[in-house]
Amino acid sequence: MRDASGDLRALELLRVQRSRLADRMRPPRWYLTGVAILWALTFACPFSWRYLPRGVPTWPILAAALAVACLLQWGLARATGIAVGIQNLRYRPGRPARIAMLVVWLAGSETEVFLIRRGLLVAAIAVAALAVVAEMACQQAALRAIRHDLRAGGGAA
Amino acid sequence: MTAKPDPLIHPITRLSICGLLAAGADWVEFAALRDAAGISDSVLSKQSRVLEDAGYVEVRKGAIGRRPRTWFRLTAEGRQAVEGHLAWLAQLEEAVSASTRDAQQARPVPSDRDQPRRVLPPLLGST
Numbered sequence: 001m002r003d004a005s006g007d008l009r010a011l012e013l014l015r016v017q018r019s020r021l022a023d024r025m026r027p028p029r030w031y032l033t034g035v036a037i038l039w040a041l042t043f044a045c046p047f048s049w050r051y052l053p054r055g056v057p058t059w060p061i062l063a064a065a066l067a068v069a070c071l072l073q074w075g076l077a078r079a080t081g082i083a084v085g086i087q088n089l090r091y092r093p094g095r096p097a098r099i100a101m102l103v104v105w106l107a108g109s110e111t112e113v114f115l116i117r118r119g120l121l122v123a124a125i126a127v128a129a130l131a132v133v134a135e136m137a138c139q140q141a142a143l144r145a146i147r148h149d150l151r152a153g154g155g156a157a
Numbered sequence: 158m159t160a161k162p163d164p165l166i167h168p169i170t171r172l173s174i175c176g177l178l179a180a181g182a183d184w185v186e187f188a189a190l191r192d193a194a195g196i197s198d199s200v201l202s203k204q205s206r207v208l209e210d211a212g213y214v215e216v217r218k219g220a221i222g223r224r225p226r227t228w229f230r231l232t233a234e235g236r237q238a239v240e241g242h243l244a245w246l247a248q249l250e251e252a253v254s255a256s257t258r259d260a261q262q263a264r265p266v267p268s269d270r271d272q273p274r275r276v277l278p279p280l281l282g283s284t
Binding site for chain 1: 184195
């Protein structure tokens with residue numbers, strides 16, 4: 001067994017190593033681009049409900065968006081070498097940001113539908129663009145929280 | 158969780174591996190773990206096998222094309238052991254810093270009477 005100073009050095013080394021691991025959790029450009037496209041498609045759905053001919057179902061678009069989201073998450077884990085349990089509802093880091101993403105999605109979509117019904121197409125497009133920017137900001141915040149958690153040791157000392 | 162040292166995790170390499178796996182990630186890939194810990198492939202393979210045999214680490218092997226990929230994660234038993242060991246280390250760190258603080262406070266503060274040479278020259282120079 002090491003002496004106390006050796007143990008403390010080991011603890012200090014572990015903090016440095018965790019910092020290195022957290023630094024790896026930086027998403028590549030294709031991931032952020034993919035997420036932006038995904039949200040753009042999601043916020044385009046209200047327009048398709050209004051402007052696509054009747055009878056064309058929109059659920060395949062949402063199903064495809066969900067599949068692409070899973071694929072992006074899988075790709076991020078492959079690229080960084082770190083898989084975090086985002087799909088697990090008990091996973092705490094970034095939870096406020098993920099809740100904010102859900103709120104922005106619901107609020108943005110509802111506002112778009114409201115504006116499209118009143119024929120305010122330009123305003124609806126502006127809301128959609130703002131919602132995509134907000135979703136990207138939330139995504140970055142969630143990733144920052146995950147990095148912070150990795151650096152801090154996920155609650156362990 | 159009880160704070161107690163675990164002899165299996167105590168060696169520095171295994172502490173690094175377990176500490177990184179306990180940092181909050183679900184699964185960590187071989188290369189990511191190796192780079193973060195700053196150890197060689199062979200050391201990581203050897204030490205991870207020891208941890209796997211002890212039931213502390215779960216290993217998942219796969220491949221992308223021809224490239225093999227190995228992923229690690231802590232088991233529930235491993236997580237409990239690591240958290241206990243890290244809590245023990247944190248307590249040790251706290252105890253050491255508290256004793257250092259006490260030693261610094263116990264040291265006598267030099268008074269002006271002990272340093273006449275520092276006080277006198279300006280006074281002497283002014284006359």
